[in-house]
Amino acid sequence: MSMAKFFVGILLATLGLNAVHADELVVYSGRKDKFIKPVIKQFTEQTGIKVVLHTAKSTALLNKLRVEGDRTVADLFISNDAGNLQIGSKLGLFQPIDDKMIGVIPEQLRASDNSWVGLSARARVLVVNTKARDVDFVKSVFDLANPKLKDRIAITHSGNGSFVAGVTVYMLGSSKDKVRNWLTGMKANAGNKLFSKHSKIVKAVASGKKDIGLVNHYYIYRHLAKNPNAPIKILLPDQSKDDIGVAWNVAGVAVSKYTKQKANAEKLIKFLISKTGQKQFAGANSEYPTLTGVAASAEVPAAGSYRVAKVPMQDLGKYRNETLDLLDAVGMP
Amino acid sequence: MRRRVGVLGLISGLIVLIAAVPLMFVLYSSAQLSFDGWQALWSKRLPDLMWNTLSLAVMVAIGCFILGVSSAWLIVRRNFVGRGLAIWLMVLPLTIPTYVFAHIYTTLLEEDGWLGQAWLSVFGDMVAIPDLYNVGGVTFILSIAGFSYVFLLVRSALGLSNLSLEEAARIQGASALSVFWHVNLPMLRPAIAASMALVVLHVLSDFGAVSMLRYQTFTLSIYLQMDSRFDYQGAAGLSMVLVVLSMSFLILERFSRRKQRYYSSGTQQRHVKIHRASKFEQMLIWLWLGTITLFAFALPVFWMVSWSIEAWLQDYIDATFWGYVSNSILVAGAAATLAMVCAFPVAFFHTRKRSLLSNTYIQLSSIGFVLPGPVIALGVLSFILFVLSPLYGGMAALLMALVVRFLPLAVQSQEASLQQLTPSIEQAGRILGAGPLENLRRVVLPMISGGMISAWVLVFIDALKELPATLILRPTGFDTLPIRIWIEASEETLELAAPAALMLVLGTLPALWLMMRSEARNK
Numbered sequence: 001m002s003m004a005k006f007f008v009g010i011l012l013a014t015l016g017l018n019a020v021h022a023d024e025l026v027v028y029s030g031r032k033d034k035f036i037k038p039v040i041k042q043f044t045e046q047t048g049i050k051v052v053l054h055t056a057k058s059t060a061l062l063n064k065l066r067v068e069g070d071r072t073v074a075d076l077f078i079s080n081d082a083g084n085l086q087i088g089s090k091l092g093l094f095q096p097i098d099d100k101m102i103g104v105i106p107e108q109l110r111a112s113d114n115s116w117v118g119l120s121a122r123a124r125v126l127v128v129n130t131k132a133r134d135v136d137f138v139k140s141v142f143d144l145a146n147p148k149l150k151d152r153i154a155i156t157h158s159g160n161g162s163f164v165a166g167v168t169v170y171m172l173g174s175s176k177d178k179v180r181n182w183l184t185g186m187k188a189n190a191g192n193k194l195f196s197k198h199s200k201i202v203k204a205v206a207s208g209k210k211d212i213g214l215v216n217h218y219y220i221y222r223h224l225a226k227n228p229n230a231p232i233k234i235l236l237p238d239q240s241k242d243d244i245g246v247a248w249n250v251a252g253v254a255v256s257k258y259t260k261q262k263a264n265a266e267k268l269i270k271f272l273i274s275k276t277g278q279k280q281f282a283g284a285n286s287e288y289p290t291l292t293g294v295a296a297s298a299e300v301p302a303a304g305s306y307r308v309a310k311v312p313m314q315d316l317g318k319y320r321n322e323t324l325d326l327l328d329a330v331g332m333p
Numbered sequence: 334m335r336r337r338v339g340v341l342g343l344i345s346g347l348i349v350l351i352a353a354v355p356l357m358f359v360l361y362s363s364a365q366l367s368f369d370g371w372q373a374l375w376s377k378r379l380p381d382l383m384w385n386t387l388s389l390a391v392m393v394a395i396g397c398f399i400l401g402v403s404s405a406w407l408i409v410r411r412n413f414v415g416r417g418l419a420i421w422l423m424v425l426p427l428t429i430p431t432y433v434f435a436h437i438y439t440t441l442l443e444e445d446g447w448l449g450q451a452w453l454s455v456f457g458d459m460v461a462i463p464d465l466y467n468v469g470g471v472t473f474i475l476s477i478a479g480f481s482y483v484f485l486l487v488r489s490a491l492g493l494s495n496l497s498l499e500e501a502a503r504i505q506g507a508s509a510l511s512v513f514w515h516v517n518l519p520m521l522r523p524a525i526a527a528s529m530a531l532v533v534l535h536v537l538s539d540f541g542a543v544s545m546l547r548y549q550t551f552t553l554s555i556y557l558q559m560d561s562r563f564d565y566q567g568a569a570g571l572s573m574v575l576v577v578l579s580m581s582f583l584i585l586e587r588f589s590r591r592k593q594r595y596y597s598s599g600t601q602q603r604h605v606k607i608h609r610a611s612k613f614e615q616m617l618i619w620l621w622l623g624t625i626t627l628f629a630f631a632l633p634v635f636w637m638v639s640w641s642i643e644a645w646l647q648d649y650i651d652a653t654f655w656g657y658v659s660n661s662i663l664v665a666g667a668a669a670t671l672a673m674v675c676a677f678p679v680a681f682f683h684t685r686k687r688s689l690l691s692n693t694y695i696q697l698s699s700i701g702f703v704l705p706g707p708v709i710a711l712g713v714l715s716f717i718l719f720v721l722s723p724l725y726g727g728m729a730a731l732l733m734a735l736v737v738r739f740l741p742l743a744v745q746s747q748e749a750s751l752q753q754l755t756p757s758i759e760q761a762g763r764i765l766g767a768g769p770l771e772n773l774r775r776v777v778l779p780m781i782s783g784g785m786i787s788a789w790v791l792v793f794i795d796a797l798k799e800l801p802a803t804l805i806l807r808p809t810g811f812d813t814l815p816i817r818i819w820i821e822a823s824e825e826t827l828e829l830a831a832p833a834a835l836m837l838v839l840g841t842l843p844a845l846w847l848m849m850r851s852e853a854r855n856k
Binding site: 011026034057059060067068073074087193194200203321328 | 444466560667715718805810
């Protein structure tokens, strides 16, 4: 009956796995592992507080938090998208963070009820091939719908969270009709070729397959770090006086409503919005630190040197379903 | 006798009840969907989804049919150098999950990928490199990932088919092709139907490849409905439609098989003669089988190996990585064991007491096949949270979901071997004084051990690769190989996923070997 022993053994071994210790801080994280691990490690070294990272897609984690309710083991939630943070807040999954502590972060980059706070920001920008002809007229993201750019633009499909967040900003900054027309024109210009990843867009622009692409700023610098001579440049769109400005989005953190370790959870947040934490958290991905006075990496256009859309980050969550409906109506793949 | 069946029926009823938990969840949630909600789904989403899903299923079925039947026929009917190896090569693609295929091929087809480079050197810029983000691409991925099921089933059926019929047809003047068309193919119908059903069900429930390639099938759409819109009711509504679709397909398939009985009159049976292939034929055979192997196994594995070496050189393979490996193997092993044990009463009850009740049990136990993984996970999660909440946080939820998902595989293979066990043997045991339990232990179980092992192996292979339910239900901080592949791939650092993918392949190999060996022994 050695077979039976084997089966019983494997069952017992599996049931013995898992188990989070009571004194460990559990973070549901939707941010890329490699960007967040170094910061967390530093936090543990400084404070001795152990952290368990449970990585998955932000939306999947929100679903998990929602279904788990008061049985959740999560103490904190980190997401790469303000929209997700705000939706979690609306679902009542978080609790307010100490006002005095996060007051140092600009109001626009956190929830008005302090249920979450932004940690790093990214800009939606255009990447342009420096050798491309006849692209000088492009000054705004809305120009991507210009028929002159037929088959020359690179955009992600509408399943991409950053794309959706960007569209929300444009919708709130202008009007639904304008954005609907814009999407329709862009759909025609992109043809059948939609990109699954931002890195592929930058690659396609660098190789000259496409002339211009819509991306988060750091993908450009990531490509340039590997290929310093790539013929690409950043173009900050919508900078004229009447334009809406560049769309931003933030990654941020919230405290679970049902945490039993609020003090330690706030210690982690305090670390993340400290100067050291900010440099690490944002610097790992060439993003903008949200703490005023901490500069982004040198290659990135300095915050404050260009117009940013005046849309509060929490609106990315409030209006996301409207954006999704709009994308569906246009039939954006 | 009566009492025992009563107990058996009770136990299998209980198991079926657990397997039906996700279905109840779907029924409950979709009952809350308002009339307007249904109408919106019906008019906006369903027509496209229906078309996308069904056309994909048909195309993948055709793809798998061509690859699976041709390779099975060549290998059973022709003798050529390396035939034993060829059998293995046709089964090995089962070790690679669909999402890994999808990731690897999108990478290979990029401009600086191996296939992209090869394409450019042949066609230059004249013809664009093919893109996988469409129905053709998904068909390609799912066909190379799924044809092995067709190969396995058709191969065993071909090995059993009867030469006399073929010769009779040849004597009547039928050409070889016409014999294949009019004699072999009809004889193979049950095997082909069963394997096609398997392929189509895999297509309907596939999450990995379609989500990677963004092809909107029911499963992906259900997932997106829950995931980005937090609309469980809409998701449940879509799931209901999918369940009805798959269930009617399953019942249709079972029904069409019911009337078919192909067997020959015992003693006259002669085994098929295997033609020795000429040199030229051997070359053609290997050209065909080699091409299949190249795309369905060699290329992906070569990619995994080369990036794994890179990862190893850069010290990415550390203790944490081996932790993922052991996590995966333990979870898959435990799920396979539980599924094997749970499947037995259901299969046994059905073979012994064939009735409307047992039939219903069988249908209900196949829920795991027709519901998408994310929905099963959510159903199980809600069940555990509200009914068995002390168990939450550990392995219980994940194991339960895996068992529910793969129970049908275990039931089917046990049912098949139980059918070969004549009741008289069992009755003899009872007459000789064995009690029901002793009889079970000493007569029934040893005789169906082959079916038990293949049940275990089938569940193990699929559980090892499982992604959507594991994503949702794994305990906090608990990562398995598929989870790591998924994380690395979504971080656009796919290369780092190579060692994990390779370990999945290696981890499946012993299980596959076990299955092939027991199959060879049964012959």
